[in-house]
Amino acid sequence: MTAMIEVNSLTKRYGNKRGINDVSFQVEEGEAFGFLGPNGAGKTTTIRLLMALLRANSGTARIAGLDVWQQSVEIKRLVGYLPGELSLDPSLTGGQILAYFGHLRGGVDQAYLKQLIARMEFDPSRKFRHYSTGNKRKIGIIQAFMHRPRLLILDEPTSGLDPLNQQEFERMVKEVRDDGRTVFLSSHVLTEVEQTCKRVAIIREGQLVRVGLVEDLKDIKRHEITITFANVVPVEEFKELNGVEQVETLADGHAVRLFVQGQADAVIKAAARYPVMSLTSHEPSLEDIFMRYYEGDGVVNREASHVVH
Structure with a gap:
């Protein structure tokens, strides 16, 4: 398999605040890959670096063989991106927002778009300011999927969704994976990653502590x-x-x-x-699991030594 995402020694510092440090992993084309860690661990920073929304202090990252910073325009044509927080025009309706994103993409399959709207049980007639947190998440998911991108980068995608919509989202991810396309999904919920991904990277305090198969996480459950x-x-x-x-x-x-x-x-x-x-x-939160399992530098360093690429 060829690598869709290649990250090598990526480091981002925010002054005295923690960012990410010397992060390396790769995601193969056609796989669903989970990026797992407690809130504040560095998941969003990594994703923003991949999307060229931040510039790294050091290290490199490539998507489909393209440098994420030097060739970001070409990369964005390949990617469906869902940020952790959506900031959209509050006066526009959901339908208008989706139409805007569709035009940016040069047009999308309207039948497929309507199918996504129905599957997510989304009402496109309301203005963005009137949507609940869950409905705002739905519009983000739909715009990420609607142009059938080669790569989906999804930051905490199910936050605010009800259980039925979460299940539908999981089916959508599996369909993308079965179609040979790639999914990179960040989450702080262990069960979400288990349902959708085959491999996972675990990040804690800005450093990778493990990369491997999802079934190998049984020792931290x-x-x-x-x-x-x-x-x-x-x-x-x-x-x-x-x-x-x-x-x-x-x-x-x-x-x-x-x-x-x-x-x-x-x-x-x-x-x-x-x-x-x-x-x-x-099931305890991932924060609770990490407090118990990864407390102390000795455990972190031991797990880091077992990272598999």
Whole structure:
């Protein structure tokens, strides 16, 4: 496969504030690639450098073999870009905004545009100022997809979308990938990247700590599971289960709270031996996961040494 995005030793400093430092990775043509990290980790800075909205202090980046700064006009013809925050004319309707973007692209397939509008359940007749956060996100997604770009660069694309629209967005990404086109998607939500991407880069505090397959992230996945039983259960049975890191007894022994690393299959099977009243599972935010998993320079450096390009 040929590389669609090539980033080598990219560094951007904001005075004393953190930007990104010595970031290197590549995205193959035809793959959906996740760029994962907590808020403020450097995801948006990296994307703005790729889109030539910022100039790097050092390092290089290329898209489809073109230098992102020297050949930015040619690159923008290939790319559908969704920024993290949309700033559009509040007096225009959604339809007018999409028509404007369509003209900038030299015209788009109107049937495909109408299909995207219907799939995202978007009302193009309202003015931008009256749209909710979710609807503003929809217009951003539609304008990024509507010209069938060779590369989609999407910064936190599902922020503000309801679950049904998130599922539709995931289907759209898979269709793009199946069509042989490329998706570069940033997110701070682990499950979103799992649903749409095959490979992922993890960035923390401006530095890459890992690049690899999505299934290799299982070692940082951690769930908090609370199970309420009809009767008191022997909590010791849960402490020895595969993946269980911590167990707390609740409700005088009628409930347990477990902190599980990786898959919860063993926990579910053990709980099924007793009458279960309720079960809830909560996935911590990526910030919480990183606070636990990547705390301390020793862990970060060890993971960085396992980066795969």
